[in-house]
Amino acid sequence: MSAKPAKAKRVGMEVSIAVSHAVQLARAEAIAAYPITPQTHIVEHLSSLVANGELEAEFVNVESEHSAISTCIGMSAAGARTYTATSSQGLALMHEILYITSAMRFPIVMTVANRALSGPLSIWNDHSDIMGARDIGWIQIFVENGQEAFDHSVMAFKIAENAKVLLPTIINLDGFILSHVVEALEMVDQATVDKFLPAYVPRHNLDPKHPVTMGAFAMPEIYTEVKMNHQVTLTQSYDHILKVWNEWGKLTGRQYQPVERYQTKDAKILLLTMGCLSEVAEIAVEEMRDQGLPVGLLKLRLWRPFPFQDLREAVKGAELLIVCDRALSLGGPGGPVLSEVRSALYPMAERPATVGYIIGLGGRDVNPSAFKDIVNKAQAEVSEGLKEEFHLYGVRG
Amino acid sequence: MTTPGTALRKPLDQTTWQEIELGGVLREPGSAREYRVGDWRSQHPVWTKSRCIRCGVCWTVCPEPAIIEEPGGYFDMDPYYCKGCGTCARECVTGCITMVPEEE
Numbered sequence: 483m484s485a486k487p488a489k490a491k492r493v494g495m496e497v498s499i500a501v502s503h504a505v506q507l508a509r510a511e512a513i514a515a516y517p518i519t520p521q522t523h524i525v526e527h528l529s530s531l532v533a534n535g536e537l538e539a540e541f542v543n544v545e546s547e548h549s550a551i552s553t554c555i556g557m558s559a560a561g562a563r564t565y566t567a568t569s570s571q572g573l574a575l576m577h578e579i580l581y582i583t584s585a586m587r588f589p590i591v592m593t594v595a596n597r598a599l600s601g602p603l604s605i606w607n608d609h610s611d612i613m614g615a616r617d618i619g620w621i622q623i624f625v626e627n628g629q630e631a632f633d634h635s636v637m638a639f640k641i642a643e644n645a646k647v648l649l650p651t652i653i654n655l656d657g658f659i660l661s662h663v664v665e666a667l668e669m670v671d672q673a674t675v676d677k678f679l680p681a682y683v684p685r686h687n688l689d690p691k692h693p694v695t696m697g698a699f700a701m702p703e704i705y706t707e708v709k710m711n712h713q714v715t716l717t718q719s720y721d722h723i724l725k726v727w728n729e730w731g732k733l734t735g736r737q738y739q740p741v742e743r744y745q746t747k748d749a750k751i752l753l754l755t756m757g758c759l760s761e762v763a764e765i766a767v768e769e770m771r772d773q774g775l776p777v778g779l780l781k782l783r784l785w786r787p788f789p790f791q792d793l794r795e796a797v798k799g800a801e802l803l804i805v806c807d808r809a810l811s812l813g814g815p816g817g818p819v820l821s822e823v824r825s826a827l828y829p830m831a832e833r834p835a836t837v838g839y840i841i842g843l844g845g846r847d848v849n850p851s852a853f854k855d856i857v858n859k860a861q862a863e864v865s866e867g868l869k870e871e872f873h874l875y876g877v878r879g
Numbered sequence: 880m881t882t883p884g885t886a887l888r889k890p891l892d893q894t895t896w897q898e899i900e901l902g903g904v905l906r907e908p909g910s911a912r913e914y915r916v917g918d919w920r921s922q923h924p925v926w927t928k929s930r931c932i933r934c935g936v937c938w939t940v941c942p943e944p945a946i947i948e949e950p951g952g953y954f955d956m957d958p959y960y961c962k963g964c965g966t967c968a969r970e971c972v973t974g975c976i977t978m979v980p981e982e983e
Contacts, residue, residue, distance in 0.1 A: 587902035648901065686904045695905035701914065703891040708903055710896035 490668040490734065497628040498523035498661045500669075501567075501593055501653075504635035506537045507675040510565040510591075511682075512557035514542040514550045518572040519605045520657035521595040525567050547572035551579040551590075558588035559696055561687035563639060566590065569657055570597035570611045577615065583650045584619035585712060586697055589642035589682070590650040592620075593635065596757065596808075597657040598844040606845020607657040609756065609808040612785075613818045619712055621651040621719055622786040626760040628665035631655045633736055636675055640726045643682045647719045654785070656758045658845070670734060678733060720787050740789035741796045742781040745771055749778030751857060752800045752834065756782045756819065759806060759841070759848060766853035777857060782819065790826050797827060803834040804860045806853075807872075808842050816840060816872025835864045838872035852876065916943060920963035922978045924956050930975035937967035937976060 495503075501524050505513075513532070515525040531537040540557065544550045547568050558564040568576060573594055583590055598604040599611055612622065621641060625631045634653045642651040655661055686694055700708050724740070731737030742760075745767050746752065755763045760781040770777040780796050780803075782789075797803055805824075807817020815821040820838030827833040837860045842848040856875060863869070889898065891913070900906065924937075933952040945960035946967060968976040 585903065685901050693908070695908070695910075696902065698903060698905050698910075700903065701891060704894060704899075707894060707896040708899050711899040714896070 491671070492666055492668050494664055494666050495628070496523065496662065496664050497631050497655065498595075499527050500628055500632045500665075500667050501635050501655070501661075502527040502531065503669065504632045505565050505591075506531050507670065507672055508563070508565075508591075508636050508639045508679055509676075510537070510539050510563050510639075512540045512542075512554070512560075512562035512564045513566060514544050514553035514557065514564075515566045515568070516544055516547050516550045516572060518547070518569045520597055520607075520661045521567045521569040521572070521593065523661065524593055524595070528565075547575040548579060551576040551583060551592075554590045555579065555583055555586065555588055558590050558684075559586075559688050561682070561684045563643070563682045564588070564590045565592070567593040567595065569595045570599055570605075573611045573615055574599060577618075580615055580618040580620065580650075582697065584716075585708070587648040587685075587715075588650055589639075589648050591635070591638045591642055591653070592650065593631075593653050593655065595657040595661040596654050604844040605657075607659050607808075608843045608845070609654070610810070610843075612652070612654050613809040613811070615652075616786075616818060619649070619716060620786065621647075621649050621716070621723065622654065622784075623652070624654045624756045624783055624785060625660070626758045626781065628660065628663065628667050629736065630738070631660065632667055632669070633730060633734065633738070636670065636679065637726050637730050639682075640679050641719070641723050644719075644722045644726075645683070645685065647715070647722050648685060649716060649719060654757065660758045668734070668736075674733065678729070717787050720784075720789070723784065723787075738783060739792070740782075740784035741792040742783055743796060744779040744781065746778035746780065746796065748776055749800060750776040751802045751861070752778050752780055752797060752804065753853060753857070754780045754782060754803060754805045754819070754823065756785070757808065759808065762848055762850055763806070763853050766850035766857075769850065770854060770857060775857070788822060788826065793823065793826050794830055797830075797834055800834040802860060802864055803827075803836045804856060805836060805838045806856070807838060807840045810840050810843065810874070820872055835868070837863060837868065839875045840872060841875045843874075846876070915959055916962050917945070917957075917959045920958075920961055920981060922963040922965065922980045923958070923961055924963075924965070924967050924976045925979050926954060927975045927977070928953055930973045932973055934972055936970055936972055940966050940970045942966060 532541040554564045554566050598608045638651040727738045763779050767779045805820040807819045816838045839856050938946045943960040945957045965978050968978050
């Protein structure tokens with residue numbers, strides 16, 4: 483935070499509204515969305531901005547999320563800077579189109595206000611919605627507070643639209659816990675964003691003068707090559723993501739990393755979290771540090787492309803890594819993040835013992851004391867020998 | 880005879896992942912003509928010319944461009960595209976088309 487911020491203005495604002503202002507500052511030209519709790523305030527506000535003439539964009543009201551993302555594909559294919567937002571069942575209803583969006587390389591930006599998937603019906607927060615869409619081939623980023631939600635909503639367009647990337651991008655923010663709180667945010671002015679974010683130049687668009695076929699099928703002779711092309715592009719988008727984050731860091735003084743570290747110096751025990759659980763975990767880490775426990779925190783910001791090297795670097799020297807998932811892979815290896823982290827660390831000659839705790843499902847509150855309790859339990863577990871694949875923390879019975 | 884493909888780019892089974900057009904976009908029209916759907920065939924139509932009235936119903940109903948009009952107005956199949964679906968035999972006005980199984 484040492485760099486000098488550019489014309490920062492600090493204002494109190496609901497995070498959903500801040501996200502819609504970021505989309506306005508990015509001069510989104512086309513929006514199609516269907517309201518779903520807890521994403522609703524974002525698109526409601528964007529709808530107002532368009533209706534009031536404060537954002538020059540096409541806002542298409544549709545009858546479902548399947549139509550929302552399909553309409554976004556059409557508008558992006560026409561060459562427009564395109565945005566949408568959804569949650570939970572809405573993301574699930576988009577599912578088949580999400581793969582198509584990325585395969586067709588439309589740089590649509592989408593906010594997912596993370597919410598539990600039914601059933602049972604729950605409108606409250608966890609990460610089961612996005613973990614169900616893990617393999618859709620989009621860039622996926624998690625944010626932990628309102629400032630990050632605002633910053634990343636602007637940066638996402640620049641990342642997605644880079645000529646070497648051209649991939650859709652999801653910003654994950656925790657539903658209600660983050661989307662509905664009022665925070666003090668440093669806004670960035672229009673002139674700064676205009677300078678930062680150039681106009682979108684599509685590589686191909688729908689133009690009767692230069693007709694092309696979009697969305698053609700692929701025979702077995704070519705499907706694997708198309709997938710490899712997508713895989714390499716998504717993996718290599720890492721460098722461009724970092725470039726954009728670094729540029730934003732110089733502009734605003736707020737620097738972001740794929741794996742953020744908090745109090746990790748000399749840490750023997752590491753917690754790993756995503757989203758706004760990280761801020762709760764920070765409090766616990768500070769309290770444990772005060773008691774002399776060598777605990778640190780890793781925050782996984784970049785989920786896709788997965789930051790293998792950053793993670794391997796970050797766990798070096800640690801003896802115990804506790805992965806906190808906010809989703810459950812039923813009948814599987816516990817949390818999806820745990821599963822991927824274990825897999826990422828497996829090739830390391832020396833790696834920390836890795837245990838998984840699933841917390842905060844379906845909106846259940848997580849307090850700093852929970853993290854302290856988890857650290858105690860994990861230490862005991864490791865010294866006695868791992869008995870369980872993972873733990874569902876706080877479950878009764 | 881039919882000239883498959885436009886010969887503007889590499890055959891699919893020689894194209895590398897680096898050569899894939901962004902987003903799988905196809906720049907030239909009619910590239911589906913390259914697909915040798917005739918490989919799917921397990922039977923093929925045979926015309927009995929003595930009963931053929933050259934009406935062209937078979938040519939009209941063929942779902943592929945797989946029936947060719949020959950000099951003299953009679954018809955035959957294009958082995959590159961004929962999938963052996965049998966629609967021509969089913970619709971033939973005089974019943975002059977017989978579907979014959981492919982040999983192993």
